Every structure is written in structure tokens, then in C-alpha cells.
Amino acid sequence: MATEAARFTLSPSRRTRRRKLVNFAMQGLATLAALSAVAVLALVIVSVAQRGAKALNWDFFTKTAATFGESGGGVANALVGSLVLVALATAIALPVAVLIALYVSEFAPPRIADLARLVLDVLNGLPSIIIGVFVYGLLVVGSGQAAWKGSFALAIIMLPLVARATQEVLALVPPTLREGALALGASRWRTVLGVVLPTSVGGILTGTVLAVARAAGETAPLLFTTSIVANTVTWDPRQPMLSIPLSIFQLSESPDPADHARAWALALVLLSFILVASLTARTLLARSRRKLER
Amino acid sequence: MRTVAPIEIAQPHEASLSASDREAVFETRGLTVSYGKAPAVSNVDLSIYRNLVTAIIGPSGCGKSTFLRSLNRMNDLVPSAKVEGEVLYHGQNIYGDGVDPVEVRRRIGMVFQKPNPFPKSIYDNVAWGLRVLGMKDDLDGRVERALTQAALWDEVKDRLKKGAFGLSGGQQQRLCLARAIAVEPDVVLLDEPASALDPIATSKIEDLMHELKNDYTLVIVTHNMQQAARVADLTAFFTLERTEEGGHGVLVEYGETPKIFTQPADRRTEGYVTGRFG
Amino acid sequence: MGLTGAATLAAFLLLFGIAWKILDLSRPAISRYGFGFITHQGWDTVHRQFGALDLIWGTAITSFLALLVAAPVSIAIGLYLSELAPRGFRLIIGTLVELLAAIPSVVLGLWGILVLGPFVGAHIEPWLQRHLGFIPLFSGSPQNVGILIAVLVLTIMIVPICSSICRELFLSVPSELEEGAMALGATRWEMVRGVVLPYTRSGVSAALILGLGRAVGEAIAVSMVIGAGFGIHWSLFATGDTLASKIANQYQSADTDILRSSLVYLAGILLIISLLVNLAAQVIVRRFSYQRVGGT
Numbered sequence: 001m002a003t004e005a006a007r008f009t010l011s012p013s014r015r016t017r018r019r020k021l022v023n024f025a026m027q028g029l030a031t032l033a034a035l036s037a038v039a040v041l042a043l044v045i046v047s048v049a050q051r052g053a054k055a056l057n058w059d060f061f062t063k064t065a066a067t068f069g070e071s072g073g074g075v076a077n078a079l080v081g082s083l084v085l086v087a088l089a090t091a092i093a094l095p096v097a098v099l100i101a102l103y104v105s106e107f108a109p110p111r112i113a114d115l116a117r118l119v120l121d122v123l124n125g126l127p128s129i130i131i132g133v134f135v136y137g138l139l140v141v142g143s144g145q146a147a148w149k150g151s152f153a154l155a156i157i158m159l160p161l162v163a164r165a166t167q168e169v170l171a172l173v174p175p176t177l178r179e180g181a182l183a184l185g186a187s188r189w190r191t192v193l194g195v196v197l198p199t200s201v202g203g204i205l206t207g208t209v210l211a212v213a214r215a216a217g218e219t220a221p222l223l224f225t226t227s228i229v230a231n232t233v234t235w236d237p238r239q240p241m242l243s244i245p246l247s248i249f250q251l252s253e254s255p256d257p258a259d260h261a262r263a264w265a266l267a268l269v270l271l272s273f274i275l276v277a278s279l280t281a282r283t284l285l286a287r288s289r290r291k292l293e294r
Numbered sequence: 295m296r297t298v299a300p301i302e303i304a305q306p307h308e309a310s311l312s313a314s315d316r317e318a319v320f321e322t323r324g325l326t327v328s329y330g331k332a333p334a335v336s337n338v339d340l341s342i343y344r345n346l347v348t349a350i351i352g353p354s355g356c357g358k359s360t361f362l363r364s365l366n367r368m369n370d371l372v373p374s375a376k377v378e379g380e381v382l383y384h385g386q387n388i389y390g391d392g393v394d395p396v397e398v399r400r401r402i403g404m405v406f407q408k409p410n411p412f413p414k415s416i417y418d419n420v421a422w423g424l425r426v427l428g429m430k431d432d433l434d435g436r437v438e439r440a441l442t443q444a445a446l447w448d449e450v451k452d453r454l455k456k457g458a459f460g461l462s463g464g465q466q467q468r469l470c471l472a473r474a475i476a477v478e479p480d481v482v483l484l485d486e487p488a489s490a491l492d493p494i495a496t497s498k499i500e501d502l503m504h505e506l507k508n509d510y511t512l513v514i515v516t517h518n519m520q521q522a523a524r525v526a527d528l529t530a531f532f533t534l535e536r537t538e539e540g541g542h543g544v545l546v547e548y549g550e551t552p553k554i555f556t557q558p559a560d561r562r563t564e565g566y567v568t569g570r571f572g
Numbered sequence: 573m574g575l576t577g578a579a580t581l582a583a584f585l586l587l588f589g590i591a592w593k594i595l596d597l598s599r600p601a602i603s604r605y606g607f608g609f610i611t612h613q614g615w616d617t618v619h620r621q622f623g624a625l626d627l628i629w630g631t632a633i634t635s636f637l638a639l640l641v642a643a644p645v646s647i648a649i650g651l652y653l654s655e656l657a658p659r660g661f662r663l664i665i666g667t668l669v670e671l672l673a674a675i676p677s678v679v680l681g682l683w684g685i686l687v688l689g690p691f692v693g694a695h696i697e698p699w700l701q702r703h704l705g706f707i708p709l710f711s712g713s714p715q716n717v718g719i720l721i722a723v724l725v726l727t728i729m730i731v732p733i734c735s736s737i738c739r740e741l742f743l744s745v746p747s748e749l750e751e752g753a754m755a756l757g758a759t760r761w762e763m764v765r766g767v768v769l770p771y772t773r774s775g776v777s778a779a780l781i782l783g784l785g786r787a788v789g790e791a792i793a794v795s796m797v798i799g800a801g802f803g804i805h806w807s808l809f810a811t812g813d814t815l816a817s818k819i820a821n822q823y824q825s826a827d828t829d830i831l832r833s834s835l836v837y838l839a840g841i842l843l844i845i846s847l848l849v850n851l852a853a854q855v856i857v858r859r860f861s862y863q864r865v866g867g868t
Binding site: 019020022023026027029030031032033034036037038040041043044047048051096099100102103104106107108112116118119120121122123125126127128129130131133134136137138156159163213216217218219220223224227228245248249252260263264267270271274275278282 | 575576577578579580582583584586587589590593594596597644645648649651652653656657665667668669670671672674675676677678679680681682683685686687728731732735759760761762764782785786788789790791792796816819820823824835836839842843846847849850851853854
């Protein structure tokens with residue numbers, strides 16, 4: 001029976017030890033990969049925070065760029081510009097996206113719905129520089145740059161994001177809710193407006209916040225539509241305006257280290273906004289999902 | 295004691311069956327498995343004997359599957375699972391220090407309730423375990439032997455390279471059995487192996503078990519009493535014991551199958567096998 | 573119904589409008605250079621001889637190299653987040669990886685020029701040249717800008733997208749398949765290699781192709797770190813340009829019609845490449861989800 005005991009031993013054989021070593025190594029590699037990604041994130045954030053904090057001061061937020069040769073000045077025009085550009089883009093994209101999402105989930109025949117989803121996915125995957133060239137050709141050629149044209153380009157980028165998020169949350173609305181309203185004699189439209197949409201507001205909001213975060217960071221679509229600006233703060237969308245990313249892009253091309261410092265500071269502002277928006281959207285998403293799945 | 299025999303015991307059992315003559319492959323001592331704080335099965339002392347078919351029966355929720363999975367440390371895969379007590383495999387506690395679950399599972403195989411063949415060809419389903427465990431000599435031969443033992447060879451020998459999903463449910467389950475026995479385990483655990491199958495496929499599996507027990511030790515969990523009566527040499531009856539927190543499974547009675555079904559010692563066993571509950 | 577249908581129609585029209593407008597704006601260049609534009613090397617603004625070959629090469633090499641690095645990293649991270657990480661870590665690290673995706677390309681580009689580039693130029697490239705300089709890829713003199721840095725930046729952009737998709741894919745593998753493999757006595761890695769990866773093969777491919785599409789279309793970050801170089805070189809230390817970054821660099825200062833039109837011709841080539849890549853990914857995704865029982 002001694003040989004029996006040996007046959008059934010549970011301590012690892014040499015081969016098993018080797019397999020366990022491979023297993024351990026692979027787990028190590030995967031952990032390393034994940035930690036590298038986190039490390040890169042940390043590196044970027046730390047760089048931006050460290051270098052950006054130095055240039056943050058009151059002037060930064062309130063003044064526009066100093067005239068050549070003088071020190072000081074700020075990026076007030078870019079801050080205002082981003083605000084106007086993104087707000088206008090949201091105003092354009094949000095209603096259209098919700099309408100499209102409603103069509104796709106409530107009214108469209110299945111084949112058209114699939115096709116529409118494909119179109120939205122393709123739009124989403126288009127390089128944003130191509131969108132910039134398109135809007136340039138469509139609106140700017142012959143008539144000059146303007147902020148609203150830049151917003152139009154940003155809206156094209158936001159559209160698929162908001163539409164997809166809206167679709168997803170519409171799909172979560174329980175069919176019983178719709179059927180209940182229809183059974184009471186409400187028309188499809190009234191059902192949608194009165195019942196389906198209100199339940200979906202949370203998801204639509206989340207999608208919009210994420211799209212706003214994305215639009216706030218886009219540079220390429222604005223390059224040809226609203227980048228040649230006067231050095232004043234303007235709120236008029238018929239004038240071209242700088243945005244924060246555009247400003248960073250332009251400042252990075254300058255040889256002046258003071259400009260670089262301002263670029264870092266702008267990056268800090270932008271990154272802070274985006275990180276806060278992303279985390280907010282994430283918590284909103286978790287909360288609305290929990291509400292709908294009850 | 296009056297005899298209660300609502301079920302036909304199909305086969306007479308050999309006299310040399312006496313379990314106490316045989317070696318105990320498993321011996322559990324005070325085995326308690328909990329998920330989180332609630333115990334699923336509590337304080338089980340049970341021995342499994344060599345080259346016999348042991349059936350675990352009982353009402354749903356009484357921890358039969360949990361008990362079965364604790365024999366090959368499959369509960370380790372559930373993060374909240376906690377095991378107390380000992381499970382001795384040929385005298386060694388499989389939950390002891392220095393014991394690797396990988397080695398445990400190599401010797402103690404499992405067939406699951408729902409057939410779960412890999413998304414590979416029939417051949418590769420059987421060969422995968424062999425390759426991983428380094429049993430690559432005479433791979434073709436090993437695959438053929440395993441499929442033959444699982445009574446599947448004739449049906450698939452001409453389409454070994456085809457995908458496993460093309461097989462019927464019963465064939466897939468026999469493939470999973472072939473896959474498990476190809477790596478030459480000591481024990482095969484079967485967790486309700488026929489519950490997802492039609493009656494013909496079920497009886498094929500049951501016939502197999504009579505053959506397989508010559509080479510392996512089999513433990514089968516089943517909710518079908520007739521099945522236990524047909525295939526098992528020994529039967530263990532578990533039931534649900536209710537407490538304030540809910541309930542947990544306990545071992546009520548364990549013995550030779552004819553006795554459990556015709557002359558159960560415990561009222562609860564009697565109630566279950568006569569169909570009064572469960 | 574009418575309003576929502578109209579909105580959807582507008583989206584269709586938008587897509588076609590984009591393609592049409594690009595075609596329209598590039599017409600002068602197409603009629604002047606024809607398809608030879610695609611194979612012509614060199615971008616001579618003085619003599620008005622423009623060709624896309626350098627840029628197609630630049631796009632191809634930066635995107636494919638970035639994918640080459642990003643693919644195993646993304647798969648590894650996806651596995652980490654779905655199989656290996658302790659439960660508590662999964663959410664945190666998963667969120668952090670997704671935050672990496674949220675960093676705007678201009679910020680990554682800024683970090684690229686001012687932090688990563690100098691570091692790579694001062695430490696990594698000299699090291700590579702010293703030890704591996706016999707390989708043409710690592711010949712040439714180290715600089716703070718160039719193809720290698722662009723590849724690194726693109727990798728950083730691709731990884732979060734691909735790893736998120738991979739994580740979802742790996743989580744979708746039915747647990748009974750995984751249990752079947754573990755019950756045979758396989759280690760976790762063997763189970764991943766034998767069951768999880770084969771099961772998710774097409775989805776992972778689609779994810780990687782989507783990542784490639786992202787890399788191909790990236791204009792801003794690449795234009796900031798690639799150095800606006802000319803010609804086709806083997807050395808990764810050299811500067812270069814891609815379709816997207818060329819457009820970003822030159823469009824604002826383009827003073828002649830033919831130059832502008834040629835740049836839009838580049839945009840057209842980029843559009844076609846991008847559409848092909850993204851359509852390929854969509855096709856795989858849709859075919860893949862039909863293969864599952866019940867579809868998605």
C-alpha cells in the first residue's frame with residue numbers, strides 16, 4: 001500500500017510545479033500591464049498638475065494673451081470660447097440625438113433601425129479631423145470662420161455618443177410601462193413623451209455629460225472652423241473663438257516657455273473638468289441603472 | 295420494521311459488496327461549507343469507497359452539489375465559499391497546507407449538470423486535458439480509449455474533427471465524460487449528469503456507470519430517486535435542516551442502496567423515499 | 573414619427589454629405605494628379621508636386637506598430653480585470669484604465685512633446701541605438717520627436733479602448749466552460765489559453781481593429797510629436813508624418829487652392845482607410861453576436 005499512497009499523493013509533481021510557474025508568470029505579466037496603464041495615467045496627471053499649477057493665477061483666468069514682448073496675460077478668451085462652443089454644440093446635438101434614438105428604438109422597422117445604428121457607429125468612428133474638413137468645406141469656405149460653425153462640427157462628434165446612450169437607456173425601460181400607457185388609450189407619441197422619456201432622463205443626462213467631456217477635449221474639428229481669432233474675449237457665436245484645446249495646441253507650438261506654462265495650466269483646467277465629468281457620469285450611470293432594474 | 299418499497303430495485307447486488315472491506319477513497323470529517331456567513335451544508339461525516347457508485351440524494355437546496363464540489367475543491371472558484379472540517383483523500387486532507395487544487399482536480403474529475411463541451415472539435419475536447427497535463431504519448435490512442443469507455447466512439451469516430459456543438463445533448467454529455475476520464479482520474483464526480491437529458495440518453499449514461507465503476511470510483515448527485523436505485527451501490531440521503539437564519543444541509547442516513555430505499559432507519563429518509571416530501 | 577424619422581434621415585444624409593464634400597473639395601487635386609497621387613512620394617509646395625505615399629506609409633507604420641504593442645497589453649489588462657485581479661481592485665483599476673481613455677489627445681500630445689519626447693530622446697533612443705543599433709529600425713540619431721514617440725502616444729490611446737472591450741468579452745465567457753476546464757486540473761492560465769481566448773477570438777479581433785481605426789485617424793497628438801518629417805525612412809528615430817497629422821499641420825497655412833485640395837485628397841484617402849477599418853470591425857462584431865445563442 002505504500003505504492004498506493006505514492007500514486008495518490010497530492011503534492012505537486014515537477015511538471016505541475018512548472019505549470020504553476022508559468023501560471024504565476026502570466027498572472028504577473030497581466031498585473032504588470034494593468035499597473036503600467038495606471039502608472040501612465042498617474043504620470044500624465046502628475047505632469048499636468050505640477051506644471052500647470054505654477055501658471056495658475058488670477059490673471060490667467062481673467063486676461064487675454066499679453067501683447068508680444070510683455071509678460072503676464074492669460075487665457076480668458078479660450079475659457080469663454082470653450083464654454084460657448086460646447087454649450088452651443090450640446091444644444092444642437094442633444095435634441096437631434098434623442099430624436100434619432102427615439103426613432104430607432106420606438107418607431108423604426110427593424111432593418112432600418114439596424115442600418116441607423118450602423119450609420120451612427122460609423123459616424124462615431126470617423127476621425128475628427130475629417131469632420132473638421134467637412135464642416136470647413138460646407139460652411140467656412142467663402143464665408144469665414146465662426147464659433148457656431150465650430151459648434152456644428154462638435155455637434156457631429158457628440159451626436160452618436162448621445163444617441164447611443166439614449167438608445168441604451170430606452171431599451172432598459174420595461175415594456176410593461178409602455179404597454180400600460182398604450183392600454184389606457186394614449187397615442188405612441190404621448191406614451192413616449194409622457195412615460196418613456198421621463199424614465200430615461202437619467203441615462204440621457206449621463207450620455208450627454210460624457211459627450212460634453214469628449215467635445216470639450218476635441219481640437220481637430222475646430223482647427224479649420226474657428227481658430228483664427230482676435231485676441232479679445234467675445235461671447236458672440238458669429239465670431240470665431242478659441243477653445244481650450246485649440247489654445248493648448250497653438251501654445252505648444254510656441255518656443256516661449258511662458259506659453260508652455262500656460263498650456264500646462266490650460267491642460268490642468270481641461271483635465272480637471274473632464275475627470276470630474278467622467279466620474280460624475282459614471283456615478284449617474286450606476287444610479288440610474290439601479291433605479292431601472294428595480 | 296415494515297418494509298416500504300415503492301421502487302423496484304432492478305439489480306441484485308453482489309455479496310462481496312460489503313463496503314467496509316474496501317478502501318475509503320474519501321473520508322469527510324465535520325465538513326461544513328458556507329457561502330459568506332450562511333452554511334450550505336453542515337458537519338458531514340461521510341466515506342466514499344473504492345470502485346463503487348455512491349449516490350447523494352435529497353430535496354433541492356440541501357447542499358448536495360455543494361458537498362460534491364467540496365470533494366474536488368471546485369468551491370474554491372467561488373470567492374465567498376469557506377470550507378471547515380476535513381476532506382481526507384487517501385488519508386490526506388485536500389484542504390491542507392501545501393495541497394494544490396490543480397493536483398486535486400487532476401485526480402478527481404467532474405461531469406456537470408449541463409453538458410459543457412469546449413468550443414473545439416470532438417477530438418480536441420478530449421485531447422485538450424491530455425495535452426495540458428502532459429499525457430501526450432499516443433494521443434490518438436488515449437482519445438479513442440476514452441471515447442470508447444464513454445460509449446461514444448462509434449458515433450463520432452468518423453467526425454472527430456467536427457465541432458463538439460454539433461452533437462446532441464446526450465452525446466455532448468458523454469463527450470464531457472470521455473474528457474474527464476481521458477486524464478485517468480481516480481474518482482469521477484457527477485453532478486446530476488442526466489437531468490438535462492432525455493430518457494434514452496439518461497439510460498445510456500446510467501448503463502455506462504456500471505461499466506465505469508470497475509476502473510473509477512463514482513459519486514453521483516441526483517434528484518431522481520429511481521436513478522439512484524438503479525445505479526448506486528451506496529446512497530447517502532441529505533436533507534434541509536431549518537434554522538433561524540435559513541437552512542442548511544445535513545447528512546441524515548448513509549448505507550447500502552436497497553436498505554435505504556426499503557428499510558430506512560430515519561423517519562426523514564422514509565418520508566423522502568416514499569415521496570411524502572421533497 | 574415624422575420628426576424622429578427626419579432626424580434619422582438627417583444622420584444618413586450627414587454621412588453621405590461628408591463623403592461627398594470631401595470628394596468635392598479634392599476634385600481639383602484628383603483631376604490634376606489622378607490616382608498617381610497615392611503612389612507619388614514627396615510633398616513639394618514650391619513646385620506644387622504633391623503625393624500621398626510618404627503619408628500613407630507614416631500612417632501605416634505608426635498605426636500598426638502601435639497596435640502591435642497595444643494588442644498584448646490590452647488583452648493582458650482585459651484578462652487582469654476579468655479573471656485575475658482581486659475583486660476589490662477590479663472596479664478601481666478598471667475605472668482608472670477608462671479614465672486614460674478620457675484624456676484629450678491634445679493633452680497627451682502636450683505631454684508627449686514636453687515630457688515623453690525628451691525622455692525618450694535622451695534615454696530610450698540612445699539605449700536602443702547602443703544595444704540594438706544594428707537593426708535598421710534603431711539606426712539614426714535620437715531626437716525628441718519622431719515615429720517612435722508617435723507610436724508610444726498612439727499605444728497609450730489605443731490600450732484603454734481595446735482593454736475595456738476585451739474585459740467585457742472575457743466576462744461573457746460562460747462560467748460552465750471555465751469550470752469544465754478547471755475541473756480537469758488546469759491552471760488558471762491554461763484555462764484562459766484553452767477556453768477564454770479561443771471563445772472570444774473574433775470579438776478580440778474586432779476590438780483590436782477598432783483600436784487600429786482610432787490610431788489611423790488621430791491627428792492632433794501625432795502632429796505634435798511626430799516632427800513633420802519627409803520621406804520614408806526605416807529608422808524609428810526619424811521624424812515623419814501621417815495623413816491625419818499632415819492635414820492638421822498644413823491646412824491652416826495652406827495658401828494655394830491646389831495645396832488645399834491636395835490636403836483634402838489626403839483626407840479622402842484617410843476617410844476611405846478609416847471607413848474600411850471601422851466597417852471591418854462592425855462586420856466582425858455583428859457576425860460575432862449572431863454566433864452566440866440568441867444574439868444580442
